[in-house]
Amino acid sequence: MAAASVTSSNSVRGVCDYDLLFDCVHCGLCAEACPTYIVTRCEMDSPRGRIYLMKSLAEGCIDLDDDAARHLDLCLGCRGCETACPSGVHYGRLIEGARLFVEQNHRRGFVDRFKRRAVGAIFPYPRRLRMLLAPLKLVERLGLRPALTAVLPRMIHDWLDLLPPLEPDLRPLARGANSAPRTGAPTVVVHHGCVAQVLANSENLNSERLLAAAGYRVVQLEPTSCCGALDLHSGNGSRARDFARANVRALKNSGADSIVSAASGCSVAIAEYGELLRDEPKFVDAARAVSSKVRDLSSLLLDAPAGPKREFRCRVTCHDACHLAHGLGVREAPRKLLASIPGVTIIEMTQSDLCCGSAGSYNLTEPAMARDLARRKADNIVATDADYVVLANPGCEFQIAAELRRRGSRIKVVHLADFLAMASQ
Ligand code: SF4
Numbered sequence: 001m002a003a004a005s006v007t008s009s010n011s012v013r014g015v016c017d018y019d020l021l022f023d024c025v026h027c028g029l030c031a032e033a034c035p036t037y038i039v040t041r042c043e044m045d046s047p048r049g050r051i052y053l054m055k056s057l058a059e060g061c062i063d064l065d066d067d068a069a070r071h072l073d074l075c076l077g078c079r080g081c082e083t084a085c086p087s088g089v090h091y092g093r094l095i096e097g098a099r100l101f102v103e104q105n106h107r108r109g110f111v112d113r114f115k116r117r118a119v120g121a122i123f124p125y126p127r128r129l130r131m132l133l134a135p136l137k138l139v140e141r142l143g144l145r146p147a148l149t150a151v152l153p154r155m156i157h158d159w160l161d162l163l164p165p166l167e168p169d170l171r172p173l174a175r176g177a178n179s180a181p182r183t184g185a186p187t188v189v190v191h192h193g194c195v196a197q198v199l200a201n202s203e204n205l206n207s208e209r210l211l212a213a214a215g216y217r218v219v220q221l222e223p224t225s226c227c228g229a230l231d232l233h234s235g236n237g238s239r240a241r242d243f244a245r246a247n248v249r250a251l252k253n254s255g256a257d258s259i260v261s262a263a264s265g266c267s268v269a270i271a272e273y274g275e276l277l278r279d280e281p282k283f284v285d286a287a288r289a290v291s292s293k294v295r296d297l298s299s300l301l302l303d304a305p306a307g308p309k310r311e312f313r314c315r316v317t318c319h320d321a322c323h324l325a326h327g328l329g330v331r332e333a334p335r336k337l338l339a340s341i342p343g344v345t346i347i348e349m350t351q352s353d354l355c356c357g358s359a360g361s362y363n364l365t366e367p368a369m370a371r372d373l374a375r376r377k378a379d380n381i382v383a384t385d386a387d388y389v390v391l392a393n394p395g396c397e398f399q400i401a402a403e404l405r406r407r408g409s410r411i412k413v414v415h416l417a418d419f420l421a422m423a424s425q
């Protein structure tokens with residue numbers, strides 16, 4: 001990292017929340033909770049190192065060169081450091097600001113720019129993603145996907161390798177969805193997300209059916225826009241706010257008492273709309289009200305009176321999706337729900353809350369680090385000898401399933417909503 005020759009023009013002051021940097025007392029207790037530090041053992045890839053980096057950039061002590069941008073880019077935004085930090089540092093807010101600064105002030109290499117633009121142009125728009133995947137679906141139906149993938153350039157090969165099977169979704173849907181809502185039952189809306197509604201829609205449908213079966217009144221959301229998390233994580237604050245406004249309008253109009261997403265990353269993004277739109281007087285109150293209604297599926301199901309459950313004999317291990325564990329602070333509820341199914345044995349894996357490397361679109365833009373983390377996660381899963389890995393985020397599901405596929409593992413990766421639906425058959 002080069003010492004700065006210019007200070008004011010490239011200061012992050014006013015972008016990254018400068019005052020928040022001083023909450024960090026540099027104790028380093030977050031280091032062993034940080035996946036990138038665990039892999040590289042480099043201080044600048046630790047939360048404390050990145051906070052130093054942001055402060056140095058803010059104060060104009062260093063320039064934003066390739067090296068500085070690289071250490072910031074390598075952060076997964078998993079927020080494992082927030083859980084570990086005794087001083088309550090709002091690292092998530094800091095890194096989102098820093099990413100915005102990097103996007104505005106740093107020119108990346110061609111391949112990097114291409115990848116980021118492709119992700120930003122396709123993934124938040126379900127129709128575009130469906131159109132792009134249509135030919136691949138045909139190729140898959142003809143049994144030619146492995147042959148096609150093998151001859152494609154490395155980057156496209158790696159991206160396709162992460163895709164789940166595209167054949168029509170045959171995962172079972174939960175029973176009992178037509179039961180009448182409980183008297184005075186609260187209303188719930190399931191935000192269907194963008195990528196999830198194309199690649200993992202059974203998770204949305206099963207979330208709705210399970211909630212309805214538990215007696216909630218489920219309302220539909222029209223329209224559903226991307227939650228904006230992909231943009232927030234890649235430094236496109238302006239489009240993230242556009243998506244947030246659209247969702248605030250729709251979620252407010254739904255009149256729902258609780259808001260659920262099958263993707264924990266989307267849940268956290270919605271839970272932070274109040275903060276994201278804090279400088280917009282027209283939206284801030286509605287955004288805060290919407291944010292306060294975010295709940296996770298397992299907690300809502302646990303709150304409902306439990307009916308009799310069928311036996312489903314299997315061994316299950318839980319992967320804690322970063323945004324569920326570190327963003328919403330939910331760890332016990334999914335385990336309690338699984339433990340309530342007769343026949344289910346839960347086996348804890350080592351480092352269940354360490355990021356699997358998926359992290360939104362991180363596994364597309366930072367494949368080497370993402371793959372390293374996927375391997376570590378798969379090692380920990382395989383060591384449990386479980387039948388299923390249950391989790392609450394489609395991105396983690398694709399990432400972990402791809403790694404287990406490469407190893408020829410028999411262990412199945414299943415979203416909690418799909419698992420509960422399967423167990424109820
Ligand atoms: S972020 Fe928190 S845990 Fe990490 S060095 Fe700063 S104060 Fe310590």
Ligand code: SF4
Nearest residue numbers: 034075076078079081
């Ligand atoms: S968000 Fe995750 S990867 Fe980034 S510094 Fe914190 S723990 Fe490390």
